[in-house]
Amino acid sequence: MSESSRPQRGENLDTMPKRGKPTLRTIATIAGLAVTTVSRALSDAPQISLETRQRVHRIAREIGYLPDRAAQRLKTGRTNVIAILLDSHEEVVGFSTSIMYGIAKALKETSYHLVVAPNFLSTTNVEAAEYIIRNHLADGLIFTRTEPLDARVRLLLETGFPFICHGRTEFSTPHPYVDYDNFTFAYEATRRLIAKGRRKVTVILPPKRLTFCQHILHGFMTAVREAGIAYEIPEAVDLDTPADLLRDFISARAAALEAPDGFICPGEVSALAAISGMSDAGRTLATDYDIVAKETSRLLTQLQPKVDTIHEDLTAAGEDLGRMLLQRINNPDVADLHLLLPPQINFPIG
Amino acid sequence: MSESSRPQRGENLDTMPKRGKPTLRTIATIAGLAVTTVSRALSDAPQISLETRQRVHRIAREIGYLPDRAAQRLKTGRTNVIAILLDSHEEVVGFSTSIMYGIAKALKETSYHLVVAPNFLSTTNVEAAEYIIRNHLADGLIFTRTEPLDARVRLLLETGFPFICHGRTEFSTPHPYVDYDNFTFAYEATRRLIAKGRRKVTVILPPKRLTFCQHILHGFMTAVREAGIAYEIPEAVDLDTPADLLRDFISARAAALEAPDGFICPGEVSALAAISGMSDAGRTLATDYDIVAKETSRLLTQLQPKVDTIHEDLTAAGEDLGRMLLQRINNPDVADLHLLLPPQINFPIG
């Protein structure tokens, strides 16, 4: 104990009443330990005795110590930040919000933060990823709405930067992902409509460039072909179409000849638009037509009569994304990190 | 030049092919200068000769030098990050997106980044702000949708943390803000409807807890009282009501007795919902009723017949927010930093 008590609170806090933020040194001085020991104790290193560890933790809590993330980052090279990418013009609608909520839950007890990286000034969705990597703004990346040949996936695989996405690309390049089994969703949804006696089915598809559009189409077509039933696939609208336009489209379609009497709606907004549109055309749910919808919140449970739903738990998906990305960051050579989440079917299947 | 060339690239890069990221030292070695000089040259300090400054900049560009933000932050205490807060359950719809775009533009040529701070795990919207301050995750905060007694504003004023918000609180506590003149918007919009010969006007208000709801109501009521005209204020819906519910509400209202024939829609979604709803009830725009809408994108310019619009440039507001926040950060005692943006009226006023 030579000169451990330097005049730390001298005349140098006249600039701001910043109350000399506590550091490891503060704790060390109070506890009569070395900074090293305090650091180790706080990070629960094995070689520290239980007693010191507890004492250090207690002091830290009492004086409200928070580690300086800049110093940690400088030393370790890790930012303790996970970023989620937003497409150039994607808006954070309920979809991403639920996923973010799940990610935030997965990060809750860790030292990691979630930041949302908007991508407003660049034209391609890969530029935001490049920017993050170049400036080392995060330790890992999450993004959604993958395409079969996704430029982001390619870039990240090339640079070896940790990432995981919600959705898959084509199968030739394996990469970490969490995806929902949209094939089964569409297959079971279609079979349900058929089982209910519907004779012409249709599906509101996602935008064609997205991978999961293929999955839904595949599941739909498989069930349609097995049953040899009539179907139609709207070209003018998709899941990203604004709700009123969708409503008007469906209303117009219902008034025409050979209108469909069974709808697959892989999203709540499209389901509500379909109900409104059919209602505009004088059709009654359950009597004149049926819907099977994908539900991600509890929006549809209010409806009377009830529509058949298949649940997709986006919050759970977000938790998996967060958990698996951390796994990937801390152990770069875990092989083949992926997960396919099963649909949760809310009606009897036979 | 004693021993400036240490064996920097020894055996220590076997962990990762990280290509020894260039640092100030790298540049210094190449240029035959001291690290100090390089640092000064890059930050354009006055005492560096023009020649050295240019040379250093050139080398930095050539080897792709990027400053280590963690080191900068550790040394200066500044994070070079601006955060925009999202409400607990607010979704980033077109509204926030435009503002973020403007902020990003204002930050473009500076060293600042914009990050979006979601607030999913806390229940009140003030917790996200607290979290950011405690962990010093940003140098300044931006948020929107202020309330008359806004807990975030109070917290930030108390702690002296730099912030600026889009929208005002009550007038008793001055604080930095950028706001749109919603009084004038509503006043002129109402007068326009009256000038067009409408005899019963109505307005879709924002949620009552938000400050700018009062401003719109005030402008509306002022014009209504001046003209002594009939009016009504819907209680069951507001600007946050989902579009189909709004449409159905308006359609139902149009069918009833003494329905309004003039609508103030302070948002594009509500304007479209009003048109659809009136159309459902068999009413024709411009013939049976008129609308004055606030437009923030170019969504409404497509419509036939045209609706009268008053423009609010959210991107410009974002730019002002970013610019003024930087001003506030770099000079904490600028007094009374605020801006009231005038409506841009797209019809002849008389």
Next chain:
DNA sequence: GTCAAAATTTAAAACGTTTTCATTCGTCGA
């Protein structure tokens, strides 16, 4: 009791930058 091994703790260097203070070098007035 002694000595080596194990269990703890510590000193010091390092991460990459900024900043304070000192140094060099030419230039100019006397």
Next chain:
DNA sequence: TCGACGAATGAAAACGTTTTAAATTTTGAC
């Protein structure tokens, strides 16, 4: 010619943490 001055550059400390290597204390076997 001398010293002083200003311009330009440099050396070294510091920010708060982690980590390597070393020092100290404790333990256990003989």
